[in-house]
Amino acid sequence: MCDVDASRAASGDVGSSVTWVEHTVSAASGMAWRVPTGGFLRITDVEGGQTGDLFLVDAVDRSDGLSNGRSFDYNSSVLMSVGSKLYSSRSNVLATIISDDVGRHDFLYTPCSQEMYEIQHGAIGPHPNCYDNLTTALAGYSVPASTVTVALNVFMVASIADDGGLVVHPTRSIKGDSIVLRVERDVLAAVTSCPAAGCNRGATRPLLVSIGLTGPDVDRPSGP
Ligand SMILES: [Zn+2]
Numbered sequence: 001m002c003d004v005d006a007s008r009a010a011s012g013d014v015g016s017s018v019t020w021v022e023h024t025v026s027a028a029s030g031m032a033w034r035v036p037t038g039g040f041l042r043i044t045d046v047e048g049g050q051t052g053d054l055f056l057v058d059a060v061d062r063s064d065g066l067s068n069g070r071s072f073d074y075n076s077s078v079l080m081s082v083g084s085k086l087y088s089s090r091s092n093v094l095a096t097i098i099s100d101d102v103g104r105h106d107f108l109y110t111p112c113s114q115e116m117y118e119i120q121h122g123a124i125g126p127h128p129n130c131y132d133n134l135t136t137a138l139a140g141y142s143v144p145a146s147t148v149t150v151a152l153n154v155f156m157v158a159s160i161a162d163d164g165g166l167v168v169h170p171t172r173s174i175k176g177d178s179i180v181l182r183v184e185r186d187v188l189a190a191v192t193s194c195p196a197a198g199c200n201r202g203a204t205r206p207l208l209v210s211i212g213l214t215g216p217d218v219d220r221p222s223g224p
Pocket of ligand 1: 111
């Protein structure tokens with residue numbers, strides 16, 4: 001547990017009474033936490049060049065997870081940044097982005113999966129992947145794998161060509177860049193460090209996830 005980081009607090013407008021708990025998500029792995037309404041979630045690219053997947057689930061209705069389609073609809077955009085609200089499949093607001101150093105995240109691609117590495121990259125044998133990392137981390141909170149659909153691919157850059165072609169580009173994230181979300185509903189939040197070399201400038205690195213809590217929530221456990 002650590003005191004609030006003044007510089008980041010300023011960029012994220014979280015106020016001065018927030019206590020941050022930091023967690024390192026190792027390269028190519030995933031973790032999950034319970035975050036209460038009014039809490040904050042900050043994802044930091046500690047080394048630069050690293051993307052990750054963020055998936056949110058309603059902590060009460062664990063069949064209701066993050067929806068890219070609902071979020072596109074209600075934000076009238078496929079690009080999420082400061083002010084964007086992230087919606088669930090049942091149209092509940094799960095979180096709002098309040099600070100964003102990079103300003104570009106993908107919300108089109110599904111989490112990378114074992115099948116993706118086999119189909120698109122010819123992988124033979126088990127390959128680390130975000131889908132398994134998300135579902136495994138959330139299973140610790142009794143979230144069924146079927147709830148996990150399209151994650152917000154933080155720091156990942158993808159573009160749509162005029163002919164509809166979808167192209168992945170290297171991330172623009174540099175060392176220390178972060179995105180901060182305010183949680184609008186009690187959620188279970190899972191974050192991965194993506195092992196797909198193509199969007200991570202050729203390597204896989206850890207991400208730092210900081211959970212910001214206020215008031216009595218500070219003393220409540222965030223684990224299962
Ligand atoms: Zn991935």
